[in-house]
Amino acid sequence: MESQRTPFTRRSLLKLAGAGVGAAVTGSALAACGSGSGGTDSGKIGGQLSMATYSYTAGKASPLQKTLDAYQAKHSNVTFNMIPLPFNEFLNQEMLRLVGGNRSGVVQLDIGWLPTVAGLGVLTDVGAQASKLGFLDSALKNTQVGGKQLAFPWVTGSLGLIANREILDQAKVSGTPQTIEEFESVLTEIKGLGKDIIPYAAATKVGDSLKDFIQWMQAFGATVVSNRTITITDEPCVQALTWYKSMLDKGLIAPNIDRTTDSRPLYTQRRVGFYDDAIIAKTSLQIPASEKDLLAATEPVTRPTVGSNKSVSRSYGQALAVLSGGDVTTARDFAAFATADNATVLEYFKNTALPPTTEAASKSPQVANDPWVTAWTKNITTYAVPDPFWQFAQFAQLETLLGEQVEMALAGKVSPQQALQTAQDSMRQAVK
Amino acid sequence: MTTVDTTLRTGRRRRESPLQGPSKLGAVLTVIVLGVFTLLPIYWLIVTSLTPDGDAFTFPPRFWPKHLTLHAFTTFFGNSQLTTYFVNSVVVTVAAAVIAIVVSSYCAYSLSKFRYRGRTAIAYFVLSTQLFPSTLLVIALYLLFNSYHLLNSYFAIILSYSTFTLPLCVFILKNYFDTIPDELIEAAKLDGASQLAIIHRIILPVAKPGLVAAGLFAVIRSWNDFIIALTLAGPKTMTLPPGLVLTYLTQDQSSWPGLMAASLIVSLPVIVLFLFFQRHLTSGITAGSIKG
Numbered sequence: 001m002e003s004q005r006t007p008f009t010r011r012s013l014l015k016l017a018g019a020g021v022g023a024a025v026t027g028s029a030l031a032a033c034g035s036g037s038g039g040t041d042s043g044k045i046g047g048q049l050s051m052a053t054y055s056y057t058a059g060k061a062s063p064l065q066k067t068l069d070a071y072q073a074k075h076s077n078v079t080f081n082m083i084p085l086p087f088n089e090f091l092n093q094e095m096l097r098l099v100g101g102n103r104s105g106v107v108q109l110d111i112g113w114l115p116t117v118a119g120l121g122v123l124t125d126v127g128a129q130a131s132k133l134g135f136l137d138s139a140l141k142n143t144q145v146g147g148k149q150l151a152f153p154w155v156t157g158s159l160g161l162i163a164n165r166e167i168l169d170q171a172k173v174s175g176t177p178q179t180i181e182e183f184e185s186v187l188t189e190i191k192g193l194g195k196d197i198i199p200y201a202a203a204t205k206v207g208d209s210l211k212d213f214i215q216w217m218q219a220f221g222a223t224v225v226s227n228r229t230i231t232i233t234d235e236p237c238v239q240a241l242t243w244y245k246s247m248l249d250k251g252l253i254a255p256n257i258d259r260t261t262d263s264r265p266l267y268t269q270r271r272v273g274f275y276d277d278a279i280i281a282k283t284s285l286q287i288p289a290s291e292k293d294l295l296a297a298t299e300p301v302t303r304p305t306v307g308s309n310k311s312v313s314r315s316y317g318q319a320l321a322v323l324s325g326g327d328v329t330t331a332r333d334f335a336a337f338a339t340a341d342n343a344t345v346l347e348y349f350k351n352t353a354l355p356p357t358t359e360a361a362s363k364s365p366q367v368a369n370d371p372w373v374t375a376w377t378k379n380i381t382t383y384a385v386p387d388p389f390w391q392f393a394q395f396a397q398l399e400t401l402l403g404e405q406v407e408m409a410l411a412g413k414v415s416p417q418q419a420l421q422t423a424q425d426s427m428r429q430a431v432k
Numbered sequence: 433m434t435t436v437d438t439t440l441r442t443g444r445r446r447r448e449s450p451l452q453g454p455s456k457l458g459a460v461l462t463v464i465v466l467g468v469f470t471l472l473p474i475y476w477l478i479v480t481s482l483t484p485d486g487d488a489f490t491f492p493p494r495f496w497p498k499h500l501t502l503h504a505f506t507t508f509f510g511n512s513q514l515t516t517y518f519v520n521s522v523v524v525t526v527a528a529a530v531i532a533i534v535v536s537s538y539c540a541y542s543l544s545k546f547r548y549r550g551r552t553a554i555a556y557f558v559l560s561t562q563l564f565p566s567t568l569l570v571i572a573l574y575l576l577f578n579s580y581h582l583l584n585s586y587f588a589i590i591l592s593y594s595t596f597t598l599p600l601c602v603f604i605l606k607n608y609f610d611t612i613p614d615e616l617i618e619a620a621k622l623d624g625a626s627q628l629a630i631i632h633r634i635i636l637p638v639a640k641p642g643l644v645a646a647g648l649f650a651v652i653r654s655w656n657d658f659i660i661a662l663t664l665a666g667p668k669t670m671t672l673p674p675g676l677v678l679t680y681l682t683q684d685q686s687s688w689p690g691l692m693a694a695s696l697i698v699s700l701p702v703i704v705l706f707l708f709f710q711r712h713l714t715s716g717i718t719a720g721s722i723k724g
Contacts, residue, residue: 057679058513058667082667086677089662096571096663100578260686265489286485286686 039104039124039324046077049330050105052094054087055318063351067338070347074337078330081105088208091116091396098122104326106335109151111142111317111386116393118145124322126152126332133340139357142386143319151319152339155354157279159212160313160380165297167197167273176301180219180243183304187252190273201263201275202244202253204410209259210403212276214387216240218312219305225388230427232402233420239306241409241416248410255410270294274301278316279376282353300376302383311383318354392431401426481505481693488688504693514694516668517675521655522701524586524671528593529650532601533643535594540605541631545617555606561599566592570663577664584666592664593654600653601646608642609635644712648705655702672698 056064068080083105085093091113103122117123127149130140139153163176171190177183187199203209217224220243222236231237247253257263263275264285277284279300287295302311320335322328338344345356346366355373356362367373389395402423409419480488481504483497490498508514543555577588612635620630636643655672662674670678676698680691 054682057682084667084678086662086674086681088681093663096574100575100583102578269489291486 039326039328042327042329044327045075045330045333047327047330048079048081049334050081050083050102050326051107051334052083052085052090052097052105053108054085054090055108056082056084058082058084063348066347066351067344070341070344071334071337075330075333078334095120098323101325103323104331105323106331107321107323108154109319109321111153111315111319112390112395114143114151114319114321115145115390116395117321118148118150119393122324123150124324124328124332125149126322126335129332129336133336134358134360135340136357136359136362138384139317142315142317151321152335153357154318154320154339155348155352156315156317156357156381157355157376158313158381158384159276159278159316160215160376160383161274161301161303162267162277162281163274163299163301164267164270164272164294165299166270166294167193171273176299177304178302179304180306184247184252187247187273188250191251195271197271197273198254198257198266199252199273200247201257201266201272202247203257203259203263203276204248204253204407205256205258205262206400206403206407207258209263209276210406211387211399212259212314213240213244213406214389214399214402215276215303215312215314216244218385218388219303219309221306221309223388225391228391228431230389230398230424230431232424232427233417236306237420238417241406241420244406245410245412245416267298268294279373279381280352280354282372300372300379302379313380313384315384315386317357394430397430398427401430477692477696480689481696483689485687485689504687504689505697507690508694508697511679514672514675514679517670517672518698520586520665520669520675521671521698524589524593524661524669525651525654527586527590528597528654529647531590531594532597532650533647536598536601536605536646537636537639537643538631539598540602540609541635543602544606544609544612545614545635558599558602562603566596566657567659570659573660574663583664584669586669588664589661589669589671592660593650593657596660597650597653600649604646604649605639605642608639608645612638641712644709648709651705652702 053064056062072078072080083097091110094107095117098117098120107117109117114123125148130149130152133152135153136156139156140149142156143149143151143153167190168174168176168186171186171193173186173189177186190197190199203212214224217232217237217240220236220240222232222234222240224230224232224237244253248255259275259277263272264277264281266272267275268285268287268291281298281300282295285298287298303313305311320339322331322335338348340358342358342360342364345358345361346364348354349356349361349367353370353372355367355377361367387395387399389398392398405414405419405423408414409416414422479495479497482500482502484499484501484503487497487499539558543551543558573588573592574583577583582588616634616638617630620634625633657671658673658677661671662677665671665674672694676691676694680687680694
């Protein structure tokens with residue numbers, strides 16, 4: 001076939017393409033840099049309020065909807081623009097929105113995400129208002145970054161160890177273990193039951209929950225982070241990982257376990273003696289109403305430690321932060337209402353079982369007399385400390401780096417010492 | 433009885449199987465094992481969708497649930513938000529597929545039937561873009577669309593989907609166009625047809641299988657995409673994949689029977705399309721793969 005003559009040469013086409021791409025990139029970069037206007041404080045409540053949240057699903061009744069309805073009953077001139085995002089993708093998507101200049105309204109945040117989001121400089125200091133609303137001191141502290149109150153605490157709790165009393169009774173274990181040696185002994189008794197029971201469904205797979213291992217390092221006496229220096233190669237950390245590996249070798253924990261996809265479903269099948277979860281375990285386990293005995297047998301227990309070390313659990317909480325763009329008046333007022341209005345927070349507690357953060361609500365009979373909350377607070381929340389890596393903006397990356405090496409050590413590919421050395425080196429590099 | 437007798441009697445020659453004895457048994461066993469691996473997850477999906485929420489993780493697992501329920505399906509159809517996600521998915525998928533087919537057919541025709549300097553480089557360049565996962569560009573796309581106030585719109589999602597499906601569509605169609613004899617084009621030119629007439633009246637009608645294959649790939653890729661829809665869409669334009677995650681996999685709960693039922697319903701349109709066009713799909717994909 002005869003060649004078709006074209007008016008373009010390869011060189012001219014490439015020049016044209018290069019110029020076009022360059023113009024587009026430059027234009028977008030300039031436009032993006034120009035985004036994000038500063039906020040105002042008009043003093044007037046009204047208008048459309050954006051809320052980015054992982055606790056809301058359009059078209060489905062949710063506890064949050066009742067909070068929104070209660071606020072709109074008070075301020076009928078406020079309309080909500082809900083931005084629901086899946087929990088596992090929330091931080092990434094929200095960071096993208098904020099970097100892109102969408103900085104008005106309120107945003108629901110896990111307390112661990114606060115330092116990362118605060119690093120963008122888009123959160124309003126709500127200290128003046130929050131200090132007058134009767135929040136628990138510990139809740140206020142969990143939502144401070146660099147000494148500034150950057151969010152209203154919404155719900156509080158912790159993440160710790162849960163036991164199935166039914167299985168403990170079958171293994172003729174009374175009480176709960178206080179030391180690592182007692183814990184291992186109890187797990188061995190449970191293993192003797194056979195029946196495909198996993199004595200302790202500890203996280204052993206890299207993912208969202210292998211960071212639970214950090215609490216075991218702390219239970220062995222490790223500090224992990226001191227003056228922003230990460231140290232996980234000291235004796236307590238190596239002992240913790242060596243012990244964790246030995247538990248796997250003895251069949252007291254199982255490989256490839258993740259909390260959401262494995263531990264929880266296995267627990268509802270009555271195949272787990274102990275596992276780690278947050279205070280939301282009662283709802284996240286999805287135990288059918290017909291199996292109330294399993295629900296009654298689910299006990300929050302204090303994490304055992306080495307020697308006389310104090311027990312440890314990880315702080316858990318959610319907060320509502322006010323973004324600094326747009327008119328902050330309505331956003332701040334709504335956030336304060338949702339987190340501190342007594343009737344509203346107690347209604348939220350009734351539907352979510354997540355404890356409120358104000359002193360008045362915490363002391364109310366509804367919360368104070370709730371057996372689950374009372375037991376959880378006494379056995380777990382009392383010992384709650386923040387995750388040591390939350391102070392770094394790259395905390396998720398650090399936890400992944402640690403989790404990967406822990407998994408390698410559990411698989412026997414490297415020794416615990418080598419695994420922790422590699423993890424420490426890469427984590428220190430990441431925060432430089 | 434000879435082979436000739438058999439042929440005369442039946443009017444056709446009975447084909448002898450190339451596999452005999454142990455080889456045939458091995459082949460059958462392999463097919464059965466592969467079939468189980470392929471079909472078991474689909475069976476499990478269907479069974480889980482018919483299981484009550486509380487029974488989804490009973491142990492030991494049952495291959496047939498003790499109680500059957502259509503609750504997950506009725507919940508799906510009763511959720512108006514899911515209907516919105518479904519409509520959004522249809523809109524963006526159809527639009528993206530149409531744009532991808534239209535644009536890629538012209539590009540593929542140029543690469544296949546024209547000879548000019550840089551043709552091969554352009555073809556390789558188009559194909560090389562397949563090396564980059566779309567996830568890599570999501571952040572840049574977000575900032576770009578955000579700066580032009582195009583976020584939360586169908587336009588952003590359709591443009592992104594069209595862009596990411598174009599290279600593969602061009603590749604499929606170019607291979608198909610290569611199989612169309614140049615003599616057809618020569619004959620059309622002799623009859624006085626213009627280039628546009630040649631493309632629209634001769635090449636494209638002949639290339640239907642290729643167009644179907646390219647279209648189906650564009651549909652599947654757009655229908656199943658999660659990260660682009662999650663990043664660029666808003667609550668009103670969100671499509672099914674992120675919508676289902678939002679609905680069924682929340683922070684503290686997962687409704688697996690609901691998700692399985694939704695997944696089954698959502699995959700039906702693509703299955704129906706495949707069944708309808710499977711004849712064209714096979715010839716469209718394999719065109720040009722065997723030298724005649």
